[in-house]
Amino acid sequence: MNERVRLQLRLQHTVEGLSIAAISYYVANITELLLEGVGQYSPSLDAKAVTAGLTPFILVGVGMTIVGVRRYHRRSDRCHAAIWKFDVDGVARRSSGVHLV
Numbered sequence: 001m002n003e004r005v006r007l008q009l010r011l012q013h014t015v016e017g018l019s020i021a022a023i024s025y026y027v028a029n030i031t032e033l034l035l036e037g038v039g040q041y042s043p044s045l046d047a048k049a050v051t052a053g054l055t056p057f058i059l060v061g062v063g064m065t066i067v068g069v070r071r072y073h074r075r076s077d078r079c080h081a082a083i084w085k086f087d088v089d090g091v092a093r094r095s096s097g098v099h100l101v
Helices: 002-039 047-083
Strands: 084-086 092-094
Touching: 002 047
Parallel strands: none
Antiparallel strands: 084 092
């Protein structure tokens, strides 16, 4: 069973990494399209060069956003586990004396 959990976690990390790449790709393309539109009013603006310069920042921004979402979910799962306790028969009951900060 531990091997299965380890493989599932490894697959999840792989999918998250691919998600960062895919989302960054789309954001970079949208940025380029916007810059091409602005380039009609400013012919000296090279949309491809500006997009190339912004790509590392896009990658970092998307990566930080995904890590932040993961932390938020991990924190909310811990809070949920602290508030609710499960009886032997599987019924969830609210814990007393638990204060969230």
